[in-house]
Every structure is written in C-alpha cells, then in structure tokens.
Amino acid sequence: MELLLSLKTVFPLVIALLVDLVLVLAIYRQWRRLHQPLQTYQGVLLTVLSCWAAAAVVLVLLLPGSTSSQANLYLFSTFRSAWNQWSAAGLLQLLLQFALFLPLGLAAALLGEPFCRLRWLLPVSVSCTATLSCVKFALERGGFILDDLLLNTLGVLTGFFLGRLIWTVWRKERLGPPLVRALVLPVCCLVALGGVFSVYYGSEFGNLALSPAYRQSMGGVTLTVETTLSEEEGTASVYRNTIANTARPGDTIASLLATEMNLDLSSKVLQTGQQRQFTLTDQEGREYAFSISLRDGSWQFSAQEDEGVSVSGSLDSVRWRWESWLTENQLLDRAAVYSLDESGSLRWDMSAPEDLAAYQNDFTAGSLVITLTRGDIPARIISTMATYQYVKEAEILSPAEAYRMVERGRFSCAQPLQSGDQVTVTDCQLTYATDSKGYYQPVYAFSCTVNGETETISVPALK
Numbered sequence: 001m002e003l004l005l006s007l008k009t010v011f012p013l014v015i016a017l018l019v020d021l022v023l024v025l026a027i028y029r030q031w032r033r034l035h036q037p038l039q040t041y042q043g044v045l046l047t048v049l050s051c052w053a054a055a056a057v058v059l060v061l062l063l064p065g066s067t068s069s070q071a072n073l074y075l076f077s078t079f080r081s082a083w084n085q086w087s088a089a090g091l092l093q094l095l096l097q098f099a100l101f102l103p104l105g106l107a108a109a110l111l112g113e114p115f116c117r118l119r120w121l122l123p124v125s126v127s128c129t130a131t132l133s134c135v136k137f138a139l140e141r142g143g144f145i146l147d148d149l150l151l152n153t154l155g156v157l158t159g160f161f162l163g164r165l166i167w168t169v170w171r172k173e174r175l176g177p178p179l180v181r182a183l184v185l186p187v188c189c190l191v192a193l194g195g196v197f198s199v200y201y202g203s204e205f206g207n208l209a210l211s212p213a214y215r216q217s218m219g220g221v222t223l224t225v226e227t228t229l230s231e232e233e234g235t236a237s238v239y240r241n242t243i244a245n246t247a248r249p250g251d252t253i254a255s256l257l258a259t260e261m262n263l264d265l266s267s268k269v270l271q272t273g274q275q276r277q278f279t280l281t282d283q284e285g286r287e288y289a290f291s292i293s294l295r296d297g298s299w300q301f302s303a304q305e306d307e308g309v310s311v312s313g314s315l316d317s318v319r320w321r322w323e324s325w326l327t328e329n330q331l332l333d334r335a336a337v338y339s340l341d342e343s344g345s346l347r348w349d350m351s352a353p354e355d356l357a358a359y360q361n362d363f364t365a366g367s368l369v370i371t372l373t374r375g376d377i378p379a380r381i382i383s384t385m386a387t388y389q390y391v392k393e394a395e396i397l398s399p400a401e402a403y404r405m406v407e408r409g410r411f412s413c414a415q416p417l418q419s420g421d422q423v424t425v426t427d428c429q430l431t432y433a434t435d436s437k438g439y440y441q442p443v444y445a446f447s448c449t450v451n452g453e454t455e456t457i458s459v460p461a462l463k
Contacts, residue, residue, distance in 0.1 A: 074214035078147035086436035109163025206437030216409035220419025244438030250292035
C-alpha cells in the first residue's frame with residue numbers, strides 16, 4: 001500500500017518532466033525547420049512555458065481532486081452542479097479550470113510563427129488537457145470531466161487572443177480587429193456571469209444541492225410504482241434557518257467555548273467551501289478544533305487526540321453543568337429531551353413537528369451530543385440544533401407531477417442508472433431540505449429499490 005501511494009505521488013512529477021521535455025523538443029523542432037535563430041524573448045517564453053507545464057501537471061495530478069472517479073461526459077453538468085451548490089468553492093473551481101491553460105495560449109501567440117496559429121494551438125491544447133484528464137482518472141485523482149476540456153479550451157483561446165493583442169501593440173500594427181477578438185470571450189463570460197447572479201438574487205428561494213446536474217438516461221430502465229400517487233396540487237409551508245449563511249454565529253460559539261474551557265482562540269480562521277474552521281489551544285499546547293457549516297449552522301468541537309468516553313465525577317453534575325451553560329448561551333432549547341446514548345455520551349434531541357407542511361409556526365429541531373473525558377474539556381461536541389422561522393405558504397407540485405420528473409430522468413442518485421436497471425418506487429413522502437439561501441423548503445422523497453438495493457430519490461417540490 002505504501003509503495004502504491006508513493007507511486008501515485010512520484011508518477012505525476014515524472015509526467016510533468018516528460019511533458020516539459022516533449023513540449024520543448026516539439027517547439028525546437030519547428031524552429032529548426034524554419035531555420036530561424038532563437039531570440040532572447042522567445043527563450044524566456046520557452047522557460048516560462050516549461051515552468052507552467054510542470055505546474056499545471058502537478059496541480060491537476062498531484063493535489064487532491066474530486067472524490068468521484070467516474071467519467072462525466074455530460075456537457076455543462078459542472079456548471080449546473082455549481083449552480084445547485086452555489087458556493088464560492090464551485091465558482092473558484094470553474095475559474096481555475098478556465099485560467100489553467102490561459103498561459104499556453106498567451107505564450108503561443110507571442111512565440112511567433114508557426115505557433116501563433118490556431119490550427120496548431122487548438123489540437124495541442126485539447127490533446128494536452130485530454131491526456132491530463134485521462135491520467136487523473138487512471139490515478140483516481142478525480143473523474144474525467146468533459147466540461148474541463150471546454151473550460152481549458154476557452155482559457156487557451158482567451159490567452160491566445162490576448163497575446164495577439166499584445167503582439168499587435170508591440171509591433172504598432174492596426175489595433176481594431178485584435179482588440180475585438182481579445183475582448184469577445186472575456187466580455188461574453190462576464191455578461192453570462194452577471195446574468196447568473198441576477199437570476200439567483202432575483203429568485204425568492206435558493207438552489208437545492210440535491211437537484212440533478214444532468215438528466216438520467218432512462219432508456220432501458222424499468223420503472224414501476226407500488227404506491228398511490230395523487231394528482232392533487234397543494235401548498236406547503238416554507239421556513240428559514242436563522243443562522244444559515246452567516247459567519248457571526250460561528251465566531252460567537254467559538255469564543256464562548258474558548259472562554260468556558262479556558263482555551264486560547266486563534267485569530268486565524270480557515271474557510272473551505274461552506275465550512276469555517278477555528279483552532280483553539282490549552283495552556284499545555286494541546287490543540288482543539290471547532291468547525292461550523294455555513295449552509296445549515298451545524299457545528300462540531302473536537303480534541304485532536306480523542307480520549308474516548310471516561311467521566312470524572314458525578315454524571316448528573318456533569319450533565320447539569322453543560323445543560324445549564326448551553327441553555328444560558330442559547331445553544332440548547334430548554335425543551336430538548338435528554339438521554340444517555342449507547343456509547344455513554346450526553347445527548348439532547350428535539351424533533352421537528354410531524355406535519356411541517358401545515359405547521360406554519362417557528363420551531364427548533366436537531367440534536368446535540370457531548371462525548372466526555374476525564375478532564376473538564378469534552379472529547380467532542382456535535383450540534384445540529386437549528387431554529388427555523390416560518391416564512392410563507394407556497395404552491396407545490398402534486399406527487400404524480402413529481403413522479404413524472406423521475407420518469408423523465410430529472411433527479412440525481414448515488415450511481416447513474418444504466419440500461420437494464422430495475423427501479424421500484426414503494427413510497428412517497430414530503431420532506432424538507434435546506435437550500436443555498438438558508439430556506440427550509442419542501443422536497444418529495446421517493447423510497448425505492450434499485451436492483452434490489454434500497455435508495456431514496458429526491459425531487460424539489462416547489463413550483
């Protein structure tokens with residue numbers, strides 16, 4: 001296993017060196033054919049280009065990638081996924097893929113003949129990005145994604161036209177056409193991005209991560225229903241998570257924990273996607289981690305070294321100490337039900353109302369679990385407690401309409417369906433999910449079996 005991990009680390013570096021060697025030799029061979037001397041600025045460009053090639057290979061192959069190692073040949077599915085998630089990380093990933101091959105187009109445009117021609121540049125750029133994607137897929141560093149090829153190619157074209165503009169200015173040639181070509185792609189991207197933001201912030205509710213990034217292929221899939229699905233449309237209540245998408249609760253909770261446990265709270269906060277992570281340190285230098293989800297407000301405190309469950313003193317006194325502190329700081333509702341779980345951890349639960357669709361009132365739901373140690377600082381505190389405010393009553397699809405979306409393949413599931421799969425829907429329930437704006441909106445959950453395996457297919461319920 002260690003040998004395999006070492007090979008997966010070294011192999012991308014070897015590929016980077018080989019790509020550098022092939023790239024330099026190919027360019028040098030073209031110059032030999034033209035019998036042209038290598039000028040100083042061209043030598044500098046070649047050096048920069050070789051450094052870029054090595055860095056691009058390392059970024060694509062060596063750094064941890066997507067957890068999915070499947071081939072995604074659905075065009076624009078990455079864009080739809082970023083839209084559904086609506087996070088800075090998703091947008092940044094698209095921008096990085098766009099910018100990754102921009103230096104190749106820029107350098108090619110400035111190197112001169114014959115490299116400043118698209119008929120040479122486009123095949124080279126597409127073959128390079130396709131090869132890197134295939135190697136990444138083989139090394140399980142991520143999936144083969146067709147949209148990556150599209151974004152890389154757009155980046156190459158943008159860099160190429162920008163390079164031709166610089167070349168024109170340098171040679172003091174006519175500026176009009178090169179300027180137009182250099183601005184077309186960036187302006188189109190900015191207009192499209194502005195339209196996306198306008199649509200998102202102009203919509204009343206947010207996007208659901210469970211929405212499909214692409215339509216499932218239902219050809220050859222046998223779909224049967226063993227439950228009654230009503231055609232009657234109706235309405236359902238929509239709620240809002242009071243602490244979703246705000247950074248202040250995380251700062252407040254981290255400060256409260258640091259004060260209660262006599263820990264030093266680092267001013268450095270790391271944010272990865274929708275998670276904000278804090279570091280706390282005790283007087284002996286031991287580190288503790290606190291993280292909170294911006295999406296739904298759930299948070300976790302944990303020791304770097306888990307000491308397990310071992311209580312010092314009376315369990316009741318420990319319980320009352322933490323319960324009093326949590327309720328005093330509004331981290332736990334007084335109506336929460338206490339229990340001692342199987343592992344010996346303290347646990348408080350609050351269930352959501354049974355009929356949320358018709359409830360039309362504020363409520364609190366979730367759980368909070370404290371895993372104890374011999375000392376005063378718990379090994380872990382995990383909270384999913386959240387307060388939801390009633391917003392409005394909204395129209396929803398009927399169960400039959402939602403099922404027709406399933407028939408058309410407009411849903412997402414853990415594994416893409418294939419021809420010959422047997423899908424049996426056994427039940428349909430109206431549940432809830434938090435969207436990207438913090439709204440708790442209704443979702444149809446179809447209980448089903450796929451080739452005998454239990455699975456749930458979720459479809460947004462709002463019209």
